Every structure is written in structure tokens, then in C-alpha cells.
Amino acid sequence: MKPNKAASEKHLSLSFDFTFHDLKVKGIAALSGSLYDQQAVSGHKNVRQTARYDRKIAVVTVFGGQNRVK
Structure with missing residues (x-):
């Protein structure tokens, strides 16, 4: 049985709709440091x-002091 399926049967209220590659992406994106530090950890x-793993949302300040998601 796949781990996601076993976990979803045990914890009915949680969503396990992800792959192990999604976990790698999240782990790389969560690292602090430069892109080169992330490269060293990821093995790319x-x-x-x-750089394709950078999924952070850029927030920019526009005229009038309002923040906009880019």
C-alpha cells in the first residue's frame, strides 16, 4: 500500500494529495541562504x-502603500 493512501485512511480529515517530489520542492524553497546554497543541498x-524550485510569492509595494502579490 502506498504511504499516502495508508495515511489518508488513518487520518480522514487531512489531505495527502502530494508527491515526494512536492516535499523536495518545499524543502529546497524553505532553506535560507543563497540560490547556490540551495543548489548544494538539492544536488542539482x-x-x-x-531556480525553478523558487516558488515564493513576491510582494511589491505600489503607489499608496498597498502591498500587491506579484
């Missing part, structure tokens, strides 16, 4: 590959 061959 080049920094462009690691």
Missing part, C-alpha cells in the same frame, strides 16, 4: 535547475 547540476 546547475543553478538554473534549482
Whole structure:
């Protein structure tokens, strides 16, 4: 039985709709440090590959002091 299926049967109120690759993406994105630090941890061959894992939402300040999600 797949781990996600076993967990979802045990914990009916939680969502287990993710893959182990999703966990890797989350782990890399949560690291503090430079993109090169993230590359070293992830094992990617080049920094462009690691940059695709950056899924943080950019917040910019616009005229009038309101924050907008970019």
C-alpha cells in the first residue's frame, strides 16, 4: 500500500494529495541562504535547475502603500 493512501485512511480529515517530489520542492524553497546554497543541498547540476524550485510569492509595494502579490 502506498504511504499516502495508508495515511489518508488513518487520518480522514487531512489531505495527502502530494508527491515526494512536492516535499523536495518545499524543502529546497524553505532553506535560507543563497540560490547556490540551495543548489548544494538539492544536488542539482546547475543553478538554473534549482531556480525553478523558487516558488515564493513576491510582494511589491505600489503607489499608496498597498502591498500587491506579484
